[in-house]
Amino acid sequence: MSRRHLQLLTRLVGTAFVLSAAVRPLVSFDAGEPLLLAVEQGVLPARWTAETPDCAHASPFLVHEYNSTFFILRQSGCTNFEKPFLYLIVGSKEALLIDTGAPGASVSPVIEELLRRGSQRREASPLPLLVLHSHGHSDHTAGDAQFSRMSGVRVVAGTPDAVATFFRIKDWPREIAQYDLGDRVVDIVPIPGHQQGSIALYDRRSGILLTGDTLYPGRLYVRDSRAFIDSVDRLVEFTATRDVVHVLGAHIENTRTPYLDYPEGTTFQPDEHSLELGRAHLLELQDALRHMSDHLQRRSFRDFTIWPVVQ
Ligand SMILES: [Zn+2]
Numbered sequence: 001m002s003r004r005h006l007q008l009l010t011r012l013v014g015t016a017f018v019l020s021a022a023v024r025p026l027v028s029f030d031a032g033e034p035l036l037l038a039v040e041q042g043v044l045p046a047r048w049t050a051e052t053p054d055c056a057h058a059s060p061f062l063v064h065e066y067n068s069t070f071f072i073l074r075q076s077g078c079t080n081f082e083k084p085f086l087y088l089i090v091g092s093k094e095a096l097l098i099d100t101g102a103p104g105a106s107v108s109p110v111i112e113e114l115l116r117r118g119s120q121r122r123e124a125s126p127l128p129l130l131v132l133h134s135h136g137h138s139d140h141t142a143g144d145a146q147f148s149r150m151s152g153v154r155v156v157a158g159t160p161d162a163v164a165t166f167f168r169i170k171d172w173p174r175e176i177a178q179y180d181l182g183d184r185v186v187d188i189v190p191i192p193g194h195q196q197g198s199i200a201l202y203d204r205r206s207g208i209l210l211t212g213d214t215l216y217p218g219r220l221y222v223r224d225s226r227a228f229i230d231s232v233d234r235l236v237e238f239t240a241t242r243d244v245v246h247v248l249g250a251h252i253e254n255t256r257t258p259y260l261d262y263p264e265g266t267t268f269q270p271d272e273h274s275l276e277l278g279r280a281h282l283l284e285l286q287d288a289l290r291h292m293s294d295h296l297q298r299r300s301f302r303d304f305t306i307w308p309v310v311q
């Protein structure tokens, strides 16, 4: 080896040493230590449907415990092709139900049972319940009457007026409201566009962002383009400074095959897309809307389709 080669090798080894010293804190990181210390973790199931259609034995709602205070319900396609997702979030003073499902199934006994089990676990009386809506369409509000009749339950209609009044929002849709369920603050972000009363809900404890029919793996029906574009911009801004663990919407219509959705009205979707999206999907949606400007067109992306609806 020539002296020149030796110098070169020394320089390279030296560089490698400096590099390894620089990354040492990361290398020595305890592999078992969770990276996201700020939020409560949970588990999502591998699938939300049975492998074979069996309506004779299907329960009207599949109930999944994401963790002990966050429940996800999926209405069975045997009861309604919309198969919406509902969310129950439990604080120390109050529980919050987002949406009451589509026609064809009785949801209140399922929620009552979950609250009863929670009260047994805490050895206390069942928590009062607040019912909100991702928006006011009938596939998310069909069970409202069941809850309105119950004591200890408040139902806020899925309209801008009702939501703004309840949360004392003076500047709809630009103002973001906070609500404390007891040791659990949720943020309510008005996002009209799919429907006037659309809201997103961010649960600070789990880091989960609920987006209703505004963003989910399926057909994003846009009824008011300008409002929708502005809402997505505000949601991007809102999430820029927050940990977003999952973006969970109210339906699944896409298959696992990129760009491909199930036809409208499909009741059994054995190869459906996962429910969970991430903030990257929100950025992809914003980017697509910006490119289309005010003239939205129907266009498929890998995990969702933008679908303007002519009023
Ligand atoms: Zn809708």
Ligand SMILES: [Zn+2]
Residues within 6 Å of the ligand: 082, 084, 137, 139, 140, 213, 250, 251
């Ligand atoms: Zn819907």
